[in-house]
Amino acid sequence: MPVSSRKATLATVAASAGVSVATVSKVLNGRSDVSPATRSRVQSLLLQHDYVSSAARRAETSGRDTVEVQFDKELNAYSTEIIQGAVEAGAALGVGVVISIRQQSDRPAAWASDLLAAGRRALIAVTSELTPGHLTALSRARLPLVMIDPLNLPRARVTSIGSTNFAGGLAATQHLLSLGHRRIAYIGGHATAACHQARMHGYRAAMEAEGAPVLPGYVQTGHFRYHDGVVGGAALLDLPEPPTAIFAGNDATALGIIEAARARALRIPADLSIVGFDDTQIAPTASPPLTTVRQPLREMGGVALRTGLRLAAGEKIDSHHVELATALVVRGSTASVGP
Incomplete structure (x- = not known):
């Protein structure tokens, strides 16, 4: 059915659906006294006609x-x-x-x-x-x-x-490599998240360019939360060959890693270096102040x-x-x- 280029009205939709204007109004207002089949037909026609309610039109113009x-x-x-x-x-x-x-x-x-x-x-x-x-x-x-x-x-x-994000992950890892670290781990976000993937690939690219191996268990995923840093940091620091530096996918995760290190009597940065990502207001107030990649949020x-x-x-x-x-x-x- 061809749809008119003019703005649809309740009457237009009602005529197309073969129902009354009152029935279309009930569907728009979420009333329950309309049969499922009629409701579905009316809703479909509202979309076809690009119907915009009068309330929406008033909001657009006032x-x-x-x-x-x-x-x-x-x-x-x-x-x-x-x-x-x-x-x-x-x-x-x-x-x-x-x-x-x-x-x-x-x-x-x-x-x-x-x-x-x-x-x-x-x-x-x-x-x-x-x-x-x-x-x-x-x-x-x-x-x-x-x-x-x-x-x-x-x-x-x-x-x-x-x-x-890729350049940021690359810069964070290159910084740690320039300080002499070779056992560098990464804790990021959800495995399929685009920003996590880019940061992780930046980390891997820097490690590969330097010839530094990414050891088993050194790349972990999470949800960019403090808790991920606590849990992921603990898992890394309890490895037989723990990292000397960790690149965190965001600042909140980095703070969680600091807590995991503190619980193991490790000093930051003497025993473990940490880099975050974002440079939110928590980064300069961390203890010690957090080295991080500034994302212009x-x-x-x-x-x-x-x-x-x-x-x-x-x-x-x-x-x-x-x-x-x-x-x-x-x-x-x-x-x-x-x-």
């Missing part, structure tokens, strides 16, 4: 523009930096920023519709795994999406912001917000994936290998 920054999990030091950058960019542009944690839902169309009805101009999804259903729902709602550090890069052409938040607004305005963007430069920040958690 009040302050808003962009939603959505996380999949609890907020942490990494999240705070992203939020700060997005809020600062929003304030400069007169755009409100709403922070949320995405609730798992098997109704992507309703999720996208709720975002549109709330007046969102764009969605920024941080370290998320959006399904093809979610991506389709956002596309049909014509709501621009920008992803920051997606856990898995979608096959669809999705705009994303990241950093030079605030800048990433700002770039994501501005990119989302450009997409909402129908502007053409230069690239669908942008990587901002990382930089090694040397502090007190690394030192030359002992005798």
Whole structure:
């Protein structure tokens, strides 16, 4: 059935479905007194006609523009930096920023519709795994999406912001090698996460270039959390041939490793050198201050917000994936290998 290019109305959808306007209204409002077959037919036609509710239209044309920054999990030091950058960019542009944690839902169309009805101009999804259903729902709602550090890069052409994770992993490991370390381990994030893979490959590339072997058990995965550092660090330090240095996939993991070392009466950096990743506010306040790879998180938040607004305005963007430069920040958690 051909769909009109004009904005659909309740009457348009009702006529196509062969039901009353009241029935379509009940489906939109989630009423239970509609048969499953009729509800499914009406919902399908609402999508076909790209129907936008009157509430959504009012939100689009009134009040302050808003962009939603959505996380999949609890907020942490990494999240705070992203939020700060997005809020600062929003304030400069007169755009409100709403922070949320995405609730798992098997109704992507309703999720996208709720975002549109709330007046969102764009969605920024941080370290998320959006399904093809979610991506389709956002596309049909014509709501621009920008992803920051997606856990898995979608096959669809999705705009994303990241950093030079491979270069960062390379620099972290080269720093430890320059200090004379050869037994260097790595604790990263989820095995399939794109940023973990890039950091790990940077680590491996540096080790291979130096001719330093990656010993069995020296590469571990986790979830970029403090607990992963405690558990993973303990496993590494209890090996028959423990590492003299560990590259952690993020700052929280690095702090967990420091705790695992402390529990074994090891001194940082005299007995064990540690490098983190991110350079969040916890890095310079660690004891000792943490050597880490600075990921420009605030800048990433700002770039994501501005990119989302450009997409909402129908502007053409230069690239669908942008990587901002990382930089090694040397502090007190690394030192030359002992005798």
